[in-house]
Amino acid sequence: MARVLVVEDDQFVRSALIRHLTEASHTVRSVGTALEALREVAHLGFDVVILDLGLPDLDGAEALKMLRGITQVPVIIATARDDEAEIVRLLNDGADDYLVKPFSVEHLSARMAAVLRRAGTGAGTGAGTGAGAERAIRAGGLVIDPLRRQAELDGRALDLTRREFDLLAFLAQRPGVVVPRRELLAEVWQQSYGDDQTIDVHLSWLRRKLGETAANPRYLHTLRGVGVKLEPPRE
Ligand code: CA
Numbered sequence: 001m002a003r004v005l006v007v008e009d010d011q012f013v014r015s016a017l018i019r020h021l022t023e024a025s026h027t028v029r030s031v032g033t034a035l036e037a038l039r040e041v042a043h044l045g046f047d048v049v050i051l052d053l054g055l056p057d058l059d060g061a062e063a064l065k066m067l068r069g070i071t072q073v074p075v076i077i078a079t080a081r082d083d084e085a086e087i088v089r090l091l092n093d094g095a096d097d098y099l100v101k102p103f104s105v106e107h108l109s110a111r112m113a114a115v116l117r118r119a120g121t122g123a124g125t126g127a128g129t130g131a132g133a134e135r136a137i138r139a140g141g142l143v144i145d146p147l148r149r150q151a152e153l154d155g156r157a158l159d160l161t162r163r164e165f166d167l168l169a170f171l172a173q174r175p176g177v178v179v180p181r182r183e184l185l186a187e188v189w190q191q192s193y194g195d196d197q198t199i200d201v202h203l204s205w206l207r208r209k210l211g212e213t214a215a216n217p218r219y220l221h222t223l224r225g226v227g228v229k230l231e232p233p234r235e
Contacts, residue, residue, distance in 0.1 A: 001024075001187075001190075002112065004048050005037065005046045005049045005073075007036075007049060009052065013101070014030050017050065017108075024109060032055075032056070034062070037049070038063075038070065041070060049067065049074070049075045050112075051095075053081065061089070068093070074116065075094065076096060076099060077095045078103070079098060081100075137173055139219070141154040141232070142172055146169055151165060158209055163188065164205060167206060170187055178226055179229060206220065219232060
Protein backbone atom coordinates (compact mmCIF):
# COMPACT_ATOMS: atom_id res chain seq x y z
CA MET A 1 0.00 0.00 0.00
CA ALA A 2 1.27 3.42 -0.89
CA ARG A 3 0.53 7.08 -0.23
CA VAL A 4 -0.56 8.43 -3.58
CA LEU A 5 -1.11 12.00 -4.70
CA VAL A 6 -3.41 12.27 -7.71
CA VAL A 7 -3.02 15.56 -9.61
CA GLU A 8 -5.91 15.71 -12.05
CA ASP A 9 -8.35 18.48 -12.89
CA ASP A 10 -10.93 16.29 -14.62
CA GLN A 11 -13.41 15.45 -11.88
CA PHE A 12 -14.54 12.27 -13.60
CA VAL A 13 -11.06 10.84 -14.11
CA ARG A 14 -10.10 11.94 -10.62
CA SER A 15 -13.02 10.18 -8.91
CA ALA A 16 -12.36 7.00 -10.86
CA LEU A 17 -8.67 7.05 -9.89
CA ILE A 18 -9.45 7.70 -6.23
CA ARG A 19 -11.97 4.88 -6.17
CA HIS A 20 -9.67 2.34 -7.79
CA LEU A 21 -6.61 3.28 -5.75
CA THR A 22 -8.57 3.24 -2.49
CA GLU A 23 -9.98 -0.18 -3.38
CA ALA A 24 -6.39 -1.34 -3.87
CA SER A 25 -5.76 -0.15 -0.25
CA HIS A 26 -3.68 2.85 -1.13
CA THR A 27 -4.03 6.12 0.76
CA VAL A 28 -5.04 8.77 -1.73
CA ARG A 29 -5.07 12.53 -1.71
CA SER A 30 -6.09 14.46 -4.77
CA VAL A 31 -5.78 17.98 -6.09
CA GLY A 32 -6.80 19.67 -9.33
CA THR A 33 -3.96 22.12 -9.94
CA ALA A 34 -0.17 22.07 -10.08
CA LEU A 35 0.15 24.68 -7.35
CA GLU A 36 -1.97 22.65 -4.97
CA ALA A 37 0.19 19.64 -5.81
CA LEU A 38 3.33 21.59 -4.90
CA ARG A 39 1.79 22.58 -1.60
CA GLU A 40 0.82 18.97 -0.85
CA VAL A 41 4.25 17.48 -1.54
CA ALA A 42 5.90 20.25 0.47
CA HIS A 43 3.87 19.31 3.55
CA LEU A 44 3.09 15.61 3.32
CA GLY A 45 5.07 12.50 2.50
CA PHE A 46 3.98 10.58 -0.62
CA ASP A 47 5.29 7.41 -2.20
CA VAL A 48 4.16 8.29 -5.69
CA VAL A 49 2.56 11.19 -7.59
CA ILE A 50 0.29 10.65 -10.59
CA LEU A 51 0.52 13.86 -12.58
CA ASP A 52 -1.91 14.84 -15.34
CA LEU A 53 -0.17 16.92 -17.98
CA GLY A 54 -3.15 19.04 -18.93
CA LEU A 55 -3.68 21.10 -15.78
CA PRO A 56 -5.41 24.48 -15.74
CA ASP A 57 -2.63 26.49 -14.09
CA LEU A 58 0.76 25.18 -15.21
CA ASP A 59 2.06 23.33 -18.24
CA GLY A 60 2.88 19.72 -17.34
CA ALA A 61 6.59 20.10 -18.03
CA GLU A 62 6.69 23.20 -15.84
CA ALA A 63 4.78 21.43 -13.06
CA LEU A 64 7.18 18.51 -13.19
CA LYS A 65 10.19 20.80 -13.00
CA MET A 66 8.80 22.59 -9.95
CA LEU A 67 7.93 19.30 -8.26
CA ARG A 68 11.46 18.07 -8.88
CA GLY A 69 12.74 21.26 -7.30
CA ILE A 70 11.36 20.19 -3.93
CA THR A 71 11.02 16.40 -3.95
CA GLN A 72 12.44 13.20 -5.36
CA VAL A 73 9.11 11.37 -4.99
CA PRO A 74 8.43 9.10 -7.99
CA VAL A 75 6.19 10.79 -10.57
CA ILE A 76 4.05 8.96 -13.11
CA ILE A 77 2.87 11.22 -15.91
CA ALA A 78 -0.69 10.66 -17.12
CA THR A 79 -1.23 12.18 -20.51
CA ALA A 80 -3.94 12.23 -23.11
CA ARG A 81 -1.37 13.22 -25.69
CA ASP A 82 0.37 10.32 -27.28
CA ASP A 83 3.31 12.50 -28.18
CA GLU A 84 6.47 10.48 -28.11
CA ALA A 85 8.84 13.43 -28.26
CA GLU A 86 7.22 15.09 -25.27
CA ILE A 87 7.11 11.87 -23.25
CA VAL A 88 10.81 11.29 -23.86
CA ARG A 89 11.55 14.86 -22.81
CA LEU A 90 9.55 14.47 -19.58
CA LEU A 91 11.26 11.19 -18.75
CA ASN A 92 14.57 13.01 -19.18
CA ASP A 93 13.28 15.83 -16.99
CA GLY A 94 12.68 13.53 -14.05
CA ALA A 95 9.40 11.70 -14.63
CA ASP A 96 9.68 8.06 -13.59
CA ASP A 97 7.12 6.62 -15.96
CA TYR A 98 4.09 7.59 -18.01
CA LEU A 99 0.65 6.39 -18.99
CA VAL A 100 -1.34 7.42 -22.03
CA LYS A 101 -5.04 8.00 -21.34
CA PRO A 102 -7.33 6.21 -21.35
CA PHE A 103 -5.48 3.59 -19.32
CA SER A 104 -6.79 0.60 -17.41
CA VAL A 105 -6.59 0.18 -13.66
CA GLU A 106 -4.41 -2.89 -14.18
CA HIS A 107 -2.03 -0.89 -16.26
CA LEU A 108 -1.81 1.86 -13.67
CA SER A 109 -1.28 -0.67 -10.85
CA ALA A 110 1.52 -2.37 -12.75
CA ARG A 111 3.29 0.92 -13.45
CA MET A 112 2.89 2.04 -9.83
CA ALA A 113 4.25 -1.24 -8.49
CA ALA A 114 7.30 -0.97 -10.77
CA VAL A 115 7.98 2.63 -9.79
CA LEU A 116 7.61 1.87 -6.06
CA ARG A 117 9.90 -1.13 -6.39
CA ARG A 118 12.56 1.02 -7.98
CA ALA A 119 12.20 3.67 -5.30
CA GLY A 120 12.54 1.04 -2.59
CA THR A 121 9.19 1.83 -0.99
CA GLY A 122 7.77 -1.68 -1.02
CA ALA A 123 4.26 -2.40 0.24
CA GLY A 124 3.85 -1.98 3.96
CA THR A 125 7.43 -1.05 4.75
CA GLY A 126 6.49 2.48 5.72
CA ALA A 127 9.51 4.73 5.48
CA GLY A 128 11.24 4.61 2.13
CA THR A 129 14.92 3.92 1.94
CA GLY A 130 15.49 4.83 -1.69
CA ALA A 131 15.28 8.11 -3.52
CA GLY A 132 12.17 9.02 -1.53
CA ALA A 133 13.83 8.62 1.88
CA GLU A 134 12.04 10.81 4.34
CA ARG A 135 13.66 13.41 6.49
CA ALA A 136 12.64 14.17 10.04
CA ILE A 137 9.03 15.17 10.54
CA ARG A 138 8.56 18.24 12.72
CA ALA A 139 5.37 19.47 14.33
CA GLY A 140 5.73 22.02 17.13
CA GLY A 141 8.10 20.52 19.69
CA LEU A 142 7.85 17.07 18.13
CA VAL A 143 10.68 15.74 16.00
CA ILE A 144 10.20 12.32 14.46
CA ASP A 145 12.87 10.47 12.51
CA PRO A 146 11.13 7.74 10.50
CA LEU A 147 14.35 6.07 9.42
CA ARG A 148 15.87 5.72 12.89
CA ARG A 149 12.39 5.32 14.38
CA GLN A 150 13.15 7.86 17.08
CA ALA A 151 10.90 10.59 18.35
CA GLU A 152 11.44 13.45 20.74
CA LEU A 153 9.26 16.08 22.33
CA ASP A 154 10.76 19.41 23.36
CA GLY A 155 14.24 17.86 23.12
CA ARG A 156 13.37 14.87 25.29
CA ALA A 157 13.49 11.39 23.71
CA LEU A 158 10.19 9.50 23.77
CA ASP A 159 10.16 5.82 24.61
CA LEU A 160 7.48 4.54 22.25
CA THR A 161 6.34 1.07 21.26
CA ARG A 162 6.36 0.21 17.57
CA ARG A 163 2.63 0.90 17.24
CA GLU A 164 2.76 4.15 19.19
CA PHE A 165 5.59 5.32 16.98
CA ASP A 166 3.72 4.41 13.78
CA LEU A 167 0.58 6.15 15.01
CA LEU A 168 2.44 9.31 16.00
CA ALA A 169 4.48 9.43 12.79
CA PHE A 170 1.42 8.87 10.61
CA LEU A 171 -0.50 11.70 12.28
CA ALA A 172 2.50 14.03 12.41
CA GLN A 173 2.92 13.77 8.66
CA ARG A 174 -0.51 15.36 8.30
CA PRO A 175 -0.58 18.11 10.93
CA GLY A 176 -3.99 19.71 11.26
CA VAL A 177 -5.66 17.06 9.09
CA VAL A 178 -8.40 14.98 10.68
CA VAL A 179 -7.59 11.36 9.88
CA PRO A 180 -10.65 9.09 9.91
CA ARG A 181 -10.41 6.10 12.21
CA ARG A 182 -10.86 3.76 9.27
CA GLU A 183 -7.78 5.23 7.64
CA LEU A 184 -5.77 4.88 10.86
CA LEU A 185 -6.76 1.24 11.14
CA ALA A 186 -5.80 0.62 7.54
CA GLU A 187 -2.52 2.52 7.64
CA VAL A 188 -1.18 1.95 11.13
CA TRP A 189 -2.75 -1.40 11.95
CA GLN A 190 -3.04 -2.67 8.38
CA GLN A 191 -6.59 -3.79 9.08
CA SER A 192 -9.58 -3.03 6.92
CA TYR A 193 -11.89 -3.07 9.92
CA GLY A 194 -11.59 -3.28 13.64
CA ASP A 195 -12.85 -1.92 16.83
CA ASP A 196 -12.50 1.70 17.82
CA GLN A 197 -11.15 0.67 21.19
CA THR A 198 -7.88 -0.47 19.62
CA ILE A 199 -7.19 3.08 18.50
CA ASP A 200 -8.44 4.64 21.75
CA VAL A 201 -6.20 2.45 23.89
CA HIS A 202 -3.08 3.26 21.88
CA LEU A 203 -3.99 6.93 21.77
CA SER A 204 -4.31 7.05 25.52
CA TRP A 205 -0.89 5.40 25.99
CA LEU A 206 0.62 7.76 23.50
CA ARG A 207 -1.01 10.75 25.21
CA ARG A 208 0.45 9.72 28.53
CA LYS A 209 3.93 9.63 27.00
CA LEU A 210 3.38 13.05 25.45
CA GLY A 211 2.29 14.35 28.86
CA GLU A 212 -1.29 15.12 27.89
CA THR A 213 -4.77 13.71 28.42
CA ALA A 214 -7.91 13.43 26.31
CA ALA A 215 -9.52 16.11 28.47
CA ASN A 216 -6.51 18.39 28.13
CA PRO A 217 -5.03 17.67 24.73
CA ARG A 218 -1.94 19.44 23.44
CA TYR A 219 -1.03 17.57 20.25
CA LEU A 220 -3.58 14.80 19.84
CA HIS A 221 -7.16 15.90 19.24
CA THR A 222 -10.01 13.42 18.95
CA LEU A 223 -13.08 14.49 17.01
CA ARG A 224 -15.83 12.25 18.22
CA GLY A 225 -17.26 10.07 15.48
CA VAL A 226 -14.89 11.57 12.91
CA GLY A 227 -11.27 10.85 13.62
CA VAL A 228 -8.04 12.10 15.12
CA LYS A 229 -5.72 14.91 14.25
CA LEU A 230 -2.32 16.01 15.43
CA GLU A 231 -1.95 19.73 15.78
CA PRO A 232 0.88 21.44 17.65
CA PRO A 233 -0.26 23.76 20.43
CA ARG A 234 -0.15 27.46 19.59
CA GLU A 235 2.20 28.85 22.20
CA1 CA B 1 -6.52 17.54 -17.46
